[in-house]
Amino acid sequence: MSAALWCVVPAAGRGTRVGGSIPKQYLPLAGRALILHTLERLALHPRIAGLMVVLGEGDGHWPGVAELYGKPVLTTIGGAERCDSVLAGVRALPANVSDDTFVLVHDAARPCVREADITRLMDVGMPAGGGLLGAPLRDTLKRANSDGRSEVTEPRDHRWRAFTPQMFRRGELSAALQSAHGAGVTVSDEAMAMERAGFAPCLVEGAEDNIKVTTATDFALAEFLLSRMK
Ligand SMILES: Nc1ccn([C@@H]2O[C@H](COP(=O)(O)OP(=O)(O)OP(=O)(O)O)[C@@H](O)[C@H]2O)c(=O)n1
Numbered sequence: 464m465s466a467a468l469w470c471v472v473p474a475a476g477r478g479t480r481v482g483g484s485i486p487k488q489y490l491p492l493a494g495r496a497l498i499l500h501t502l503e504r505l506a507l508h509p510r511i512a513g514l515m516v517v518l519g520e521g522d523g524h525w526p527g528v529a530e531l532y533g534k535p536v537l538t539t540i541g542g543a544e545r546c547d548s549v550l551a552g553v554r555a556l557p558a559n560v561s562d563d564t565f566v567l568v569h570d571a572a573r574p575c576v577r578e579a580d581i582t583r584l585m586d587v588g589m590p591a592g593g594g595l596l597g598a599p600l601r602d603t604l605k606r607a608n609s610d611g612r613s614e615v616t617e618p619r620d621h622r623w624r625a626f627t628p629q630m631f632r633r634g635e636l637s638a639a640l641q642s643a644h645g646a647g648v649t650v651s652d653e654a655m656a657m658e659r660a661g662f663a664p665c666l667v668e669g670a671e672d673n674i675k676v677t678t679a680t681d682f683a684l685a686e687f688l689l690s691r692m693k
């Protein structure tokens with residue numbers, strides 16, 4: 464079995480699209496905070512060494528977890544954008560995580576990720592130099608005009624939805640994120656930074672139930688999905 468990987472978990476968002484009184488990652492899901500479901504799924508993976516959770520400045524909701532299932536859980540402070548938080552997390556990883564070592568990045572807001580998908584990302588993505596979980600678009604794609612009416616049907620072929628985890632070598636990811644930051648480019652995921660740096664991340668198809676809890680209605684769906692995964 465290959466060496467275990469650290470996972471950076473961006474959890475410094477405000478969850479504005481949920482509209483809750485506290486950041487969505489701390490809102491209850493099936494009886495406990497959303498983030499704890501995500502951290503548990505990651506810590507239970509046999510090839511994940513530890514978690515680096517990236518918190519919001521002054522985040523008083525973090526329950527102070529220091530270890531999960533024998534895996535260390537470290538924390539650092541994130542930034543204004545998700546990419547700033549990811550860069551902070553990658554930089555804060557333990558010194559023994561070399562620049563050539565692959566690291567994972569997985570949203571705290573994605574509690575339904577499957578162990579088998581993480582394993583497949585590792586097995587397929589490492590030989591390819593890095594990659595991400597995703598799924599090909601399966602619906603017709605429309606571009607809306609300012610009136611909310613369908614203006615154009617966009618091409619769907621070769622279009623994928625990007626999920627997390629995304630997995631890259633620590634040094635290459637850090638440099639790509641720093642380069643984008645320096646150029647004033649806000650990348651929406653790690654793969655965008657890597658593409659910008661000239662890499663071609665491997666797309667690894669994963670289950671579409673690896674949803675990102677984004678709006679209030681997503682909580683019920685996530686709860687249903689988790690109940691089916693027990
Ligand atoms: N500055 C930020 C913004 C987001 N995130 C994290 O990135 C993940 C995906 O981001 P998203 O779903 O957009 O979360 P929020 O930014 O909190 O949501 P919103 O845009 O509705 O405020 C989440 O786990 C979120 O906590 C982060 O660590 N730092």
Ligand SMILES: C[C@](O)(CO)[C@H](O)COP(=O)(O)O
Nearest residue numbers: 545570625626627651652675
């Ligand atoms: C990284 C991501 O999960 C890929 O789909 C997504 O972009 C993060 O959510 P955000 O709303 O873009 O911050």
